[in-house]
Amino acid sequence: MNSVSNKAIAKMKLRQSIKVMGVSAWGASASLLLACLCMLTGCNSKPAAFQVNEAYIRAVEYKADVTKPQMRDASTRLSTAQIKNVSEVLEGLFGTPDKPNLPGGVGLESFLSMRKLSVAAGPVIYTGDDQNSNGLESGLYRRHCAHCHGVTGDGHGPTAQFLNPYPRDYRKGQFKFKLTDADGAFKKPSKKDLNHVLMEGIPGTSMPSFRVLTEPERSSIIDYVVYLAIRGQTERALIDAAYLLASDNSEIPDNPNKLLVRFDSDEASNDLDYVRELLTPVVLPWTNNGTGSVQRTIEEAPAGWNSAESVERGRQLFFQSKANCFSCHGQTGVGDGQTNLFDNWTVEHLGNKPGDAAGSGPDGEIAGIPEYFYHNELAQIGVVPPRNLKPRNLRLGNYRGGRRPIDIYQRITGGIEGTPMPGNTKLTQEEGWSLVAYVMSLPYEAVSRPKTAPVFQGVGTSK
Ligand code: HEC
Ligand code: HEC
Known part of the structure; x- marks a missing residue:
């Protein structure tokens, strides 16, 4: 009896301390309200829930001991109680898919708008009979994005497995197409960058343009994507911390179950301070103390950047070690120079052959045989089968990050985060633009035309 009431008191304390952090509630009132609503409306489906990032848990366990290429045995894994604890902490900080929260005290309230989040989150509910999404009260994300990107933002919506490339898993917090990357460093995308992706879509992939949405709708969804990314990164940080705790053999006083936040103990608020420390390095790169990531300014292309001489200089650079483009793009x-590349989302689930130390395999960084680590258990927790990342075929003229010369300049000098495509910092501005000119000339070279190109009536043939 006593321990039950102690537990209740501790939970109450925790709720209070979380309120101090700025989190509105532990979700209890929300679920109560939902239950009432359901009683009235007769719905009996469970409220939407975020999925635990089990794939990352497996990856962390695996990396802790790469000598065991198969799954670690149950005794050395995070326990069910530890995983549940991580989920509870995460829910306290970020709420649920129907009722998002923002953890306070880390500068997020001024960076993301709760009002926008609530329009983008939740089930699809219309305010009126407006068939356009303009009448939407909530559920923008679930209506437009979740079938590909998943309710959790894990990239595992029901459509995902049929698409190539797979939809993005936001939970790693890495994004590809942005104007914020410079000087060899990857930054978080600015909201402007994300809006650009939503306006243009990602050509050559299934990611569509959302130009048809209104500006306020896009802006709400953008806040929600950032929220999902920060939530996902926090989950990874919590899993890392839980794993450190779990694999620490020394007996931590009063923490026999090795829980990250001991809800039913006086240590709860200390534990929570620790959690807050984990949040700061996740949030700061996004908020940049309020300004968000800043796009770099790319000076205008020098006159004559796409002249024949410039194209020729670009061609030479393409094959020189300074630019080294040919080593991947062929x-x-x-795009046949390197055929064993993978993106960061896939690399996480690749493993080594038994006996290989990490990184010492025949493929260098990506040691080992991918299929070896991808197995049944990963498939069951929703990890999609690994696919090779091909360097782009530059003769097709398909540029995912945009086909304006400035977009291609940014890809060459800023790189593509999450992929092996490097940001080249050695090139002078002029050389960078020559490479843009060369790349953009490739689809127009005679050899780029398919041999079976149709012959149009009256053109090229005379009978
Ligand atoms: C039909 C499937 C599909 C739908 C619907 C979809 N996406 Fe995507 N999305 C993709 C794919 C595929 C990619 C990955 C492209 C790549 O990696 O090159 C992607 C990538 C992204 C990215 C990453 C961009 C970057 O720079 O890395 C963002 C952000 C994004 N989508 C947001 C959204 C939002 C917001 C919605 C809803 C309004 C949405 N997507 C709807 C398929 C989809
Ligand atoms: C280490 C391998 C590697 C090197 C070196 C490399 N690339 Fe890439 N590049 C890639 C990969 C992989 C992709 C595809 C990324 C993706 O699918 O998102 C890519 C994509 C591209 C794209 C397409 C961008 C878009 O928006 O779709 C261009 C253009 C490009 N590379 C040009 C270059 C040029 C020019 C160089 C030399 C300065 C170069 N690359 C060097 C691997 C490389």
């Missing part, structure tokens, strides 16, 4: 630019 001698002819069709």
Whole structure:
């Protein structure tokens, strides 16, 4: 009896301390309200829940001991109680898919708007009979994005497995197409960058343009994508911390179950301070103390950047070690220079052959045989089968990050985060633009035309 009431008191304390952090509630009142609503409306489906990032848990366990290529045995894994604890902490900080929260005290309230989040989150509910999304009260994300990107933002919506490339898993917090990356460093995308992706879509992939949405709708969804990314990164940080705790053999006083936040103990508020420390390095790169990431300014292309001489200089650079483009994109630019590349989302689930130390395999960084680590258990927790990332075929003229010369300049000098495509910091501005000119000329070279190109009536044939 006594321990039950102690537990209740501790939970109450925790709620209070979380309120101090700025989190509005532990979700209890929300679920009560939902239950009432359901009683009235007769719905009996469970409220939407975020999925635990089990794939990351497996990856962390695996990396802690790469000599065991198969799954670690149950005794050395995070326990069910530890995983549940991480989920509870995460829910306290970020709420649920129907009722998002923002953890306070880390500068998020001024960076993301609760009002926008609530329009983007939740089930699809219309305010009126407006068939356009303009009448939407909530559920923008679930209506437009979740079938590909998943309710959790894990990139595992029901459509995902059929798409190539797979929809993005936001939880790693890495984004590809942005004007914030410079000087060899990857930054978080600015909201402007995300809006650009929503306006243009990602050509050559299934990611559509959302130009048809209104500006306020896009802006709400953007806040929600950032929220999902920060939530996902926090989850990863919590899993890392839980794992450190779990694999620490020394008996931590009063923490026999090795829980990150001991809800039913006086240590709860200390534990929570620790959690807050984990949040800061996740949040700061996004908020940049309020300004958000800043796009770099790319000076205008020098006159004559796309002249024949410039194209020729670009062609030479393409094959020189300074630019080294051919090593991946191939001698002819069709993307066959490197055939064993993977993106960061996939690398996480690749493993080594038994006996290989990490990184010492025949493929260098990505040691080992991918299929070896991708197995049944990963498939069951929703990890999609790994696919090779091909360097782009530059003869097709398909540029995912945009086909304006400035977009391509940014890809070459800023790189593409999450992929092996490097940001080249050695090139002079002029050389960078020459490479843009060369890349953009490739689709127009005679050899780029398909041999079976249709012959149009009256053109090229005379009978
Ligand atoms: C039909 C499937 C599909 C739908 C619907 C979809 N996406 Fe995507 N999205 C993708 C794919 C595929 C990618 C990955 C493209 C790549 O990696 O090159 C992607 C990537 C992204 C990215 C990453 C961009 C970057 O720079 O890395 C963002 C952000 C994004 N989507 C947001 C959204 C939002 C917001 C919605 C809803 C308004 C949405 N997507 C709807 C398929 C989809
Ligand atoms: C280490 C391998 C590697 C090197 C070196 C490399 N690339 Fe790439 N590049 C890639 C990969 C992989 C992609 C595809 C990324 C993706 O799918 O998101 C890519 C994509 C591209 C794209 C397409 C951008 C878009 O918006 O779709 C261009 C253009 C490009 N590279 C040009 C270059 C040029 C020019 C160089 C030399 C300065 C270069 N690359 C060097 C691997 C490389």
